[in-house]
Amino acid sequence: MFAIVDEKIDVGALIEGARRPDCGAVSTFVGTTRVDEAGDNSVEYLEYEAYRPMADRKLEEIGAEIEERWDVGHVAIVHRVGRVDPGEASVAIVVASPRRGPAFEASRYAIERIKEIVPIWKREVWSDGYVWVGSQVGTRPG
């Protein structure tokens, strides 16, 4: 399952959906909004924008790369767009595999690749303004 969504990500349901009888390991990564601070100011929330449908296709591409490289039974990547409040998940990656090594490696690979190739941009909204951070790719679109 590869999806870009507007609403809260239900990580528990994604993990439930990854369970398979031929897999003994499920590795999950969740990226959440961190409240950075600078002087008297702090991050109030994050806002993500995706360039679609390219972003959807790139998530699927990462899934295909993982299935080529590792023995995995299930891969799910869900990225949220729009406003994401502190502690809420912006991205969830769930990989089930027969053994734990590939599950750990593939979930780590997925988050690194998302930041490399998926056209999603992040805006940090601070108490005193905002800043676009090139977390997912280098620059803003257009």
Added chain:
Amino acid sequence: MFAIVDEKIDVGALIEGARRPDCGAVSTFVGTTRVDEAGDNSVEYLEYEAYRPMADRKLEEIGAEIEERWDVGHVAIVHRVGRVDPGEASVAIVVASPRRGPAFEASRYAIERIKEIVPIWKREVWSDGYVWVGSQVGTRPG
């Protein structure tokens, strides 16, 4: 939170409980019952036994080791004992950290250390008999 439990592990709730405003990454590992097959026979379920309260203390020790080595905001390790059916979780590890590197490394470390130092034993119950497997430590107690 470090616990040995008899009932189903609620992984979603553990992840919810790990969210902190100063952390941007949550890495989770779930070990589940895998249905291995050999000829006409297959694993029907797993059964875990713990030597307590030593096992509880060892889980806490692993948590302390992680907090010494990495910048983490939250560590939870829950291991189930008794019968664990296919696809169900026997162990869940949740690590929240400001950044993703330490979260991945610490959750991997936790499962390796559980298998090294926590006195928990696993019995594979096959359709044609059972076998104790030294997954958690080398030998059965006494």
